[in-house]
Amino acid sequence: MNDLLFLNHHSQKIVMRTKEGNKEKDILEAAVKVFGEYGYHNSKIAKIAEVANVATGSVYVYYKNKEDILLQIFDFVWSRLYHDAEEIYKNANLSSIEKLDSLIDLIFDLFASNTPLTLVFVNEQNHLQKSVPQKFTPYYEKFFDCGEHIVIEGIxxxxxxxxxxxxxxxxxxxGGIRLLLNKWANAPDEFPLNKIRRNVKYFLKNGIVT
Amino acid sequence: MNDLLFLNHHSQKIVMRTKEGNKEKDILEAAVKVFGEYGYHNSKIAKIAEVANVATGSVYVYYKNKEDILLQIFDFVWSRLYHDAEEIYKNANLSSIEKLDSLIDLIFDLFASNTPLTLVFVNEQNHLQKSVPQKFTPYYEKFFDCGEHIVIEGIxxxxxxxxxxxxxxxxxxxGGIRLLLNKWANAPDEFPLNKIRRNVKYFLKNGIVT
Amino acid sequence: MNDLLFLNHHSQKIVMRTKEGNKEKDILEAAVKVFGEYGYHNSKIAKIAEVANVATGSVYVYYKNKEDILLQIFDFVWSRLYHDAEEIYKNANLSSIEKLDSLIDLIFDLFASNTPLTLVFVNEQNHLQKSVPQKFTPYYEKFFDCGEHIVIEGIxxxxxxxxxxxxxxxxxxxGGIRLLLNKWANAPDEFPLNKIRRNVKYFLKNGIVT
Amino acid sequence: MNDLLFLNHHSQKIVMRTKEGNKEKDILEAAVKVFGEYGYHNSKIAKIAEVANVATGSVYVYYKNKEDILLQIFDFVWSRLYHDAEEIYKNANLSSIEKLDSLIDLIFDLFASNTPLTLVFVNEQNHLQKSVPQKFTPYYEKFFDCGEHIVIEGIxxxxxxxxxxxxxxxxxxxGGIRLLLNKWANAPDEFPLNKIRRNVKYFLKNGIVT
DNA sequence: AATGAATGAGATTTCATTCAT
DNA sequence: TATGAATGAAATCTCATTCAT
Incomplete structure (x- = not known):
């Protein structure tokens, strides 16, 4: 989650990086690492607290429960993706093809530097959509609508x-991108992100028949 | 899992269909239903036993533990896919394009009649590959190798x-097919399998640029 | 709970007293002791299990949760009281005064030999009526209706x-009896049950004015 | 608790009613409300602080711990009851019967205007007498001694x-009065205080036999 | 092989209390 | 005094797995 801004429960920007620390952010980042490594269901709150360097109880000061943490992670990711996608969509200087390419880049750029976030993103979304669909971030649908509009424009x-x-x-x-991100996150050398990116752009435009 | 054969732990074919029933198969089919409905981690062994109409303890007569049940399901699916894929691959009467199309059909045909199996297939594979990669079915790799060979032939x-x-x-x-199967299994009317099948075949061959 | 019969969740009589034991009953009796000694809120399930000589988890085989155990205790007590009260009410050989006296005796007789049950009875009913009034035993109201009918007959x-x-x-x-039972259970020598019983019968009939 | 005086830990009268408020008193009154509504064990310090409009930590500036708050409430109530009872006892102008009646009135008058205080009084005393008997207010015994003396005088x-x-x-x-206060506090229309008062005075003097 | 009662380790969550500011 | 974020101990409840029958 590196240098990215994100919002806390009260929609205040969390950017503080002072000595006193920012526990809300620490916990979220720790959760990304732990969920990424063990998977949501095998992740223990105690482990997240340990990685975040806070007491177990502190997790519950900032997040309602374990599921809420995951929800915030996806809210963060899809909000980012949506807002960036919308900018692309509205950019009058880009052709439909360029917009589609930018959309692909957008995704890869977001995850490029954050393997644990990628793992959470590709592995744990099903859980939330099954278990608490009503609470799932609205940015998810909005992002896809945006992509759809770009394609329709092109058509x-x-x-x-x-x-x-x-x-x-x-x-x-x-789906294709998601599985490839998964492969990359697990074996970055075997599946270099830029090679994936290049191939995906080609596939979706041209297919494989000569 | 209907009329399909599958193998038990000792690689004996399970085809028995006598009055007394076949508990090993009953349990596996029950597990598919339960895992499909609740997801692996929210499925209880007691529930699987109940659906299979056996006692809880009986599950452990046939399967080492919960994970083993999931393993057997994937072993069954990938074994089927691999064996059928190999036949296609070896079929000298088919062109590369026809082989690729057949491969797509193969997958959709297998799942077409079994929504719960589809849900398990698309949702729970990550778990196994993370948690017990060393035990994961060898048919998985073999299937993909087969597909790869077909593409290389075409190239x-x-x-x-x-x-x-x-x-x-x-x-x-x-990845694309997996997500689409998921969509279909959750909303068969919105995502009819044959429409998906047709689109996928088109995408992968031609892409979307005119 | 000594030699009394009571019913389990499936309305089967629990009377077994064999070597193999009767865990459902053991747990209930242990709960009476523990609730009686520490009060409901300070009683730990682990302690109840220990006293009952079963594993913690076994408590949940027979009871839905901690509150359910308390509920079963009150259901048992009020069911007993109600059924006995009804018999008195219907007994044509008794005068109204005799019926009222018998009602008093009924209560004292039930608790006479079971101090822990008394303590639970006098101390923990509020909790249930506050927290799960809808689930509280119907025998409670029925018992009081019975008593009311006896008094109305007398009037x-x-x-x-x-x-x-x-x-x-x-x-x-x-209310008077309840507090006196409490006093007795805490200091049986200072408040002998028969003295209480005699006094109560006198008070309610004659008052204290000469 | 309205216009009543009460004493703080250092036996100083708390009567301040300045703009800045009197946090010790605010907290005690808030505790009465919260304990009354949820019961002692389900009341949270944070909730009491919220109702008192102070910070959580401030509660511990004035009270040693949660139990201490309850202790102060009972100390306040029994002290009031005792002091008023003593006045009645010493009043040479009253007959024994009048004194007894006044004692009844005393109790009902104290609670008449304060439902939450009533609920705490009738529900939570057991807890303290069980859990910290040694610290329980001495006014309790003194009040009862006073009542006893009045009855002995009458005898x-x-x-x-x-x-x-x-x-x-x-x-x-x-005990009788306590349960009736409880009924009233929960259903004031069904159990009007004056009707209760009148009946209690009658019962205790005359009993019910004609 | 079949059973299902019994187990007990383990994880989430709560909340009274503390303490640095 | 006043604060409220932070703590961490503790307790309920779950459920995969075992095992005596």
Whole structure:
């Protein structure tokens, strides 16, 4: 979560990096590491507290419960993705193809420097969508709507084919990217991010038939 | 899991369908239902036993532990996929494109009639690959190798482009299909399997640029 | 709870006293002791299990949670009181005064040999009526209705005075008895049960004015 | 607790009513409300602080711990009751019967305007007498001694019967009143205080036999 | 093989109390 | 005095697994 800003429960920006520390942020970052390493269900609150260098009880000062922590992580990620995606969508200087490429870049750029966050992102979303769908971040849908609009624009301007179903297409790409991010996070040397990025851009535009 | 054969721990075919029932198979099928509905971590052995109509303790007569049940499910699925994929691969009457299409069909055909199995397949594999990678079914790799060979064949015969990285391609497709199967299993009307199948075949061959 | 029968969750009589033991009953009796000694809120499930000579988890095999145990205790007591009270009420051979005296005896007889049960009875009912009133045993109201009917009978036959409000009277007596049972349970020598019993019968009939 | 004086830890009268407020008193009054509503064991210090409009930590500036707050409440109540009872006892103008009636009135008058205080009084005394008997307010015993003396006076002057045991009698009445106060506090319309008062005075003097 | 009662380790969560400011 | 973030001990409850029958 490096140099990124994010918002706490009261929508105040958490940017403090002073000596006194920022426990809310420390805990969230620790949770990302722990969830990333062990998976949500095998992660213990005590371990998160230990990694965050706070007492167990302190976790509950900032987060309602274990699930809430995961919820905040996804809220952070999808909010970022959505806001950046919207900017791309609104950018009149970009062609449909460029917008789609930028969208791909956006995702890879966000995760490029944060393996644990990637692991949480690719592995734990199902849990939340199953268990507390009503509380799941609204940015998720908004992001996809944004992507959909870009594709529809491209179809209307005859750059993209009419043949495809947009809803299916968006899930197809996202599923593909998600699994590739997973592979990268587990074996960065075998699956270098830039190679993945290049291939994905090619696949989705041209397919593989010569 | 209907009319499919599968193998027990001693690699004996389980086909018995006598009156007394086949508890090993009953338990596995019950587990698929329960894991599919609640997710692996929220599934209780007692619930699986109840659905299978056996006593809790009986589950441990046939399976070492909870994880082992999941392992057997994936072993069954990937074994099926691998064996069928190999047949396609070896079929001299098919072109590379036809083989690739058949591979897609293979997957969709397997899951078409079994929503719970689909849900387990798309949601719970990560768990096993994280937690017991060394025990994970060898058919998984074999299946993908098979798919890879088909693509390489196509590249060599100039039907498929050299531009792509085969390892990345295979994960890209599989990730896309996996997420789409998930969507279908949760909302079959919104995501009809045949529409998905048709779109996927188109995407992977042609991409979306006109 | 000595030689009394009581019913388990499935309304089966629990009378077994064999070597194999009867854990459901053991736990309930242990709970009476522990609740009686420490009070409900300061009683630990682990302590109850220890006293009952079972594992902590076994408590939850038979009881939904801590509150459920208390609920079963009160259900047992009030069911006993109600059923015995009804018999008295229906007994045509007794005068109204004799019925009232028998009602008093009934209560004292039930608790006479069981100090811990008395302590639970006099100290912990508030908790349940506050926290889970909807689940509280129906025998409680039924018992009091019974007592009320006896008093009304007496009023109608001019043995008891019209001056009183029956609902107030019933709570007055019961409150008085409850506190006296408490005193007895804590200091049986200072407050001998038979002396209490004799006094109570006198008070409620004659008052103290000469 | 309205216009009543009470004493702080150093036996100084707390009467200050300045703008800045009187936190010690605010906290005690808040505690009465919170204990009354939730019961002692389900009341949280943080909630008391919130109701008192002070910080959590401030509670510990004035009270040693949670139990101490309850102790102060009972000390306040029994001190009031004792001092007023003593006045009645010493009043040479009253007959024994009048004194007894005044004692009843005393109790009802104290609680008449303060439902939460009543609830604490009738529900939480057991807790203290069990858990910290050595620290329980001395006014409790003194109040009862006072009542006892009044009854003994009556017996000696032949107004009250010799038949009764005074210790038992005092607990009987007090138990009855306590339960009735409870009923009133929970359903003031069903159990109007004056009706209760009238009935209690009648019962204890005349009993119910015509 | 089949059972299901019994186990007990373990994890989440709560909250009275402390203490640095 | 006053604060309220931080603490961490403690307790309830869960449930995979065992084992005597």
């Amino acid at each position: 209307n301007s005859n750059v993209f084919t009419k043949t495809i179903d947009v809803k299916i297409f968006r899930n197809y790409i996202f | 060599n015969s100039n039907v498929f482009t050299k531009t792509i990285d085969v390892k990345i391609f295979r994960n890209y497709i599989f | 109608n036959s001019n043995v008891f005075t019209k001056t009183i409000d029956v609902k107030i009277f019933r709570n007055y007596i019961f | 000696n002057s032949n107004v009250f019967t010799k038949t009764i045991d005074v210790k038992i009698f005092r607990n009987y009445i007090f």
